Amino acid sequence: SAVISQKPSRDICQRGTSLTIQCQVDSQVTMMFWYRQQPGQSLTLIATANQGSEATYESGFVIDKFPISRPNLTFSTLTVSNMSPEDSSIYLCSVAHTQTNTEAFFGQGTRLTVV
């Protein structure tokens, strides 16, 4: 298993500002992912955080809006830049120990409200 600490757990931000969300894992993991869950919706993958290189973004998500860092195998950050009310969502960090045949674990999420 993996224990994931995600900070902050919630925040209320002004439009036009940026928020950085941190994800800390208690063990080294190969895969780290960032998801968005809009109100009443399921999860959508934003990007895969790659250790030591640029993240791999899904269609519809760009680095300028959602810059991601992953300096080592236990830590990653997601920044939501130039926020608008449409960015109000729960943002979730997920990890998996290997690329295949493995269980995914999630943090408790960051509930973001943009006003």
Place this chain on the structure above:
Amino acid sequence: KQEVTQIPAALSVPEGENLVLNCSFTDSAIYNLQWFRQDPGKGLTSLLLIQSSQREQTSGRLNASLDKSSGRSTLYIAASQPGDSATYLCAVYGAAGNKLTFGGGTRVLVKP
């Protein structure tokens, strides 16, 4: 492109009744399928992981089956309790793209 569908979207049952939650997926090239529970405003808790070579997994009152060829999985929760009230999500880890694709979830309410 993998698509995952969960039916029904919402379910309300009296306490003690068995729950049956369905999940279907379009691309059978998967590494595994995972069932999660999500309480309102919270993260996801992993319930069961079924590898592509397995037919079912059990944990306590929970049992999940997988029919990869037909693209279906079913989560059974025996003797439901009010504490089982939550949203249940299934997700498949696809061989193409190495990522989880989620269904829309089934919102369950167990009435005392």
